[in-house]
Amino acid sequence: MVFEKFTFFSDRHPGIIKVVKLLFPGSHHAYCLRHLVDNFVKQVLRSYPLHNKKYWSSVFKKAAYAPSQQEFTRHINNILESMPRASTFITSSDPQSWANALFPGRRWGVINNNIVECWNNWVKPARHLPIVSMVDHVRVQIMNMMHRRRETTSVMVQELSPKKENALATTYIESRNLSINKSCGWKFEVVDGDKSFAVDLNEWTCSCKSWQINMLPCKHACAAIKSKSMSLYAFCDRYFHIEMYRQAYKEMINLIPTFDMYETNNDEGSVINAPDIRS
Ligand SMILES: [Zn+2]
Structure with missing residues (x-):
């Protein structure tokens, strides 16, 4: 495979x-x-x-x-x-x-496993339950969360997921005082204080490396993009777009109202049920 x-x-x-x-x-x-x-x-x-x-x-x-x-x-x-x-x-x-400077792949600006810790905390109340109830408790939590997010995203009109939209807005504000020197169509030298940064809009790179690491334009890239009167959104990774956010929550988790009603089976001994308590 x-x-x-x-x-x-x-x-x-x-x-x-x-x-x-x-x-x-x-x-x-x-x-x-x-x-x-x-x-x-x-x-x-x-x-x-x-x-x-x-x-x-x-x-x-x-x-x-x-x-x-x-x-x-x-x-x-x-x-x-x-x-x-x-x-x-x-x-x-x-x-x-683990080092940004050496990591060969992409990790979209994520450097900690915080989301896993949040998950552990989120399912904590279910931990003391017997296994079947625990799984169902988690299923209901996920079902509600998916529903909530699906409802929220259906009325969103922005281009990016909420956090990334805010991050881009902040970066754009920071970019407005930068000055630009054009090299050729897609290459720019952006002056930021006493430093200059090379931006290539074709390659989606900036010499500050923030764009490549976070997959969201840095302030130097924002200044270059705006100088060409182009949309910043066209230079954000596709995973940050609201459509991807919607896709993540579009599937439904079905109701299982009878999860705790075991089927009767005449052939005693052929079915191993989950234990009633956790050891
Ligand atoms: Zn930069």
Whole structure:
């Protein structure tokens, strides 16, 4: 079977790493930064008790968010100069799976697994229930959520999903004071303070790298796009468009009002029912 290329997010569990490689060759696997920072604190920072944990965690995060390899290396060298023992941890953590500057695939600006934690929290009330009731409780929650989102999106008139629409509006406002130098039809030099950035509207790239990482035009790209009197929406990744948002919630989850009414079966012993309680 041939699968589309995906980007997987995980807490770097060895089993998940192995299975993703095996079942989805060619797909990318990103490691959650929050989990990685926790491991960095436990495995490296604790062996340097006098170091400021908050500060060094923030340097590690800066390395992960750094858009260029040069910036990534600068933060990593900063860590290694103070903590030479961090070298083994950093090398074995596969930086190409968590650092923005090295990640070979796309992850649409997502760097943490927060959505999974939200999910865990969301289904918490159902955890103490027997298995059948638990599954049905989660089904009802999802059914309601899908219905709510389907209703909300049906009246939306904007071009992008709500969060991305707001993010783009903010970036556009930031872009209005930038000045533009045109190189040729689709290439621009955008002056932002004392720095210049190269924008290529054909390739959807900016030398600040934010556009490539987040798949939403950065302020430099917004300035270039607007100078051509084009729509910003035409330069946003298709997954951010409202149509994709609608697609995500368009399927219905059916009602199962009799989920707890077991079918009677004369052939006792041939059916194994779920346990009534969780052990
Ligand atoms: Zn930029």
